[in-house]
Amino acid sequence: MAESVKPLLEVQGLKKYFPIHQGFLRKLVGHVKAVDNVNFTVAAGETLGVVGESGCGKTTLGRCILRLYTPTAGKVLLNLDERTIDVTEMEGEDQRLFRRRAQIIFQDPFASLNPRMNILETVGEPLLVNKVAQGRELEERVKDVIVQVGLRVEHLRRFPHSFSGGQRQRVGIARALVVNPKLVVADEPVSALDVSIQAQILNLLQRLQEEFQLTYIFVSHDMSVIRYISDRIAVMYAGKLVELGAKDALLNQPRHPYTELLLAAVPRTSKESRGQRVVVAGEPPDVSNLPSGCVFRERCKYAKEICSQEEPQLVALAPGYFASCHFAQELELAGINQPIKYASYPQVD
Numbered sequence: 001m002a003e004s005v006k007p008l009l010e011v012q013g014l015k016k017y018f019p020i021h022q023g024f025l026r027k028l029v030g031h032v033k034a035v036d037n038v039n040f041t042v043a044a045g046e047t048l049g050v051v052g053e054s055g056c057g058k059t060t061l062g063r064c065i066l067r068l069y070t071p072t073a074g075k076v077l078l079n080l081d082e083r084t085i086d087v088t089e090m091e092g093e094d095q096r097l098f099r100r101r102a103q104i105i106f107q108d109p110f111a112s113l114n115p116r117m118n119i120l121e122t123v124g125e126p127l128l129v130n131k132v133a134q135g136r137e138l139e140e141r142v143k144d145v146i147v148q149v150g151l152r153v154e155h156l157r158r159f160p161h162s163f164s165g166g167q168r169q170r171v172g173i174a175r176a177l178v179v180n181p182k183l184v185v186a187d188e189p190v191s192a193l194d195v196s197i198q199a200q201i202l203n204l205l206q207r208l209q210e211e212f213q214l215t216y217i218f219v220s221h222d223m224s225v226i227r228y229i230s231d232r233i234a235v236m237y238a239g240k241l242v243e244l245g246a247k248d249a250l251l252n253q254p255r256h257p258y259t260e261l262l263l264a265a266v267p268r269t270s271k272e273s274r275g276q277r278v279v280v281a282g283e284p285p286d287v288s289n290l291p292s293g294c295v296f297r298e299r300c301k302y303a304k305e306i307c308s309q310e311e312p313q314l315v316a317l318a319p320g321y322f323a324s325c326h327f328a329q330e331l332e333l334a335g336i337n338q339p340i341k342y343a344s345y346p347q348v349d
């Protein structure tokens with residue numbers, strides 16, 4: 001019998017609660033449940049898109065996976081050829097290996113680069129810090145990766161201010177890739193860029209994924225970007241994973257009302273509904289004071305009594321396909337190319 005292949009990443013029961021302190025004595029008055037009991041796996045070589053509105057916990061999730069934040073509870077496992085690293089408990093050699101095998105690309109290519117370091121120093125720094133290379137070897141590795149991301153060797157001695165936004169993001173990508181990572185968390189990597197530049201960077205990330213055999217967790221609030229780049233999509237709402245599945249299935253036949261609402265905001269492509277677009281109506285709940293039952297119920301047009309009484313769990317509806325809604329099996333929700341049924345929501349365009 002063939003041995004089943006382990007996923008590259010396993011996220012189990014992950015929680016990150018930020019304490020809320022108030023008053024002169026900084027009394028603990030509650031918690032922001034930024035990530036609340038999230039479970040999923042990521043296979044080697046795939047792109048998992050993580051989508052949801054501002055404040056739903058996307059960045060916190062990415063930072064917990066990379067151990068830039070210490071999770072409140074749960075486990076993150078990175079299964080490498082060499083060994084499995086328990087990211088939540090790691091120290092010593094495991095930590096050093098993890099820092100090379102897992103990297104981040106930040107949203108803001110202006111804020112994330114040190115203005116006083118030239119491109120050689122910026123891209124070479126992770127090699128130095130992780131004791132991978134120095135001197136001539138470092139310079140050679142930086143030159144190689146700079147060319148791979150579409151910059152030129154002449155750029156090495158220049159400083160970030162002399163580059164455009166798109167070029168700076170290429171520098172950010174080079175800095176992530178120079179240590180030969182397996183897993184890259186890209187947190188809104190194109191959101192700060194002009195639309196015309198976004199496609200170039202997305203295409204670059206796709207090409208580099210093949211060349212370097214990378215696995216991406218791609219975080220964005222923009223469903224159009226997520227649709228373009230992802231193999232599977234995870235939808236987050238108020239710190240929870242509400243739907244997870246293969247891209248085409250999730251886009252064409254969503255099973256969670258929140259996903260339907262997000263998809264309704266994407267510009268239409270079918271003849272019947274082209275030109276229509278709705279804004280995502282309502283506000284996400286206060287994550288320090290969530291409603292009882294389903295976290296989405298205050299915005300859900302399908303909500304029934306049970307929705308305020310019982311919290312729906314993320315359950316498998318088909319192999320590899322999960323949603324957390326009491327009525328996920330019954331509702332017939334509109335996919336990305338179907339006519340919009342959210343007539344009660346304001347239309348724009």
Ligand SMILES: Nc1ncnc2c1ncn2[C@@H]1O[C@H](COP(=O)(O)OP(=O)(O)OP(=O)(O)O)[C@@H](O)[C@H]1O
Pocket residue numbers: 018032033034052053054055056057058059060061221287
């Ligand atoms: N360091 C922190 N301390 C306290 N609360 C935090 C901290 N970081 C994030 N939060 C809160 O946790 C929640 C999730 O924030 P997070 O930045 O992960 O959301 P996001 O989905 O990335 O949003 P955006 O799309 O705006 O980047 C928010 O309510 C935010 O205010």
Ligand code: SF4
Pocket residue numbers: 256257258294295296297298300301302303304307312324325326327328
């Ligand atoms: S559980 Fe109820 S409130 Fe929540 S998404 Fe489903 S129908 Fe809507």
Ligand SMILES: [Mg+2]
Pocket residue numbers: 058059060
């Ligand atoms: Mg964020």
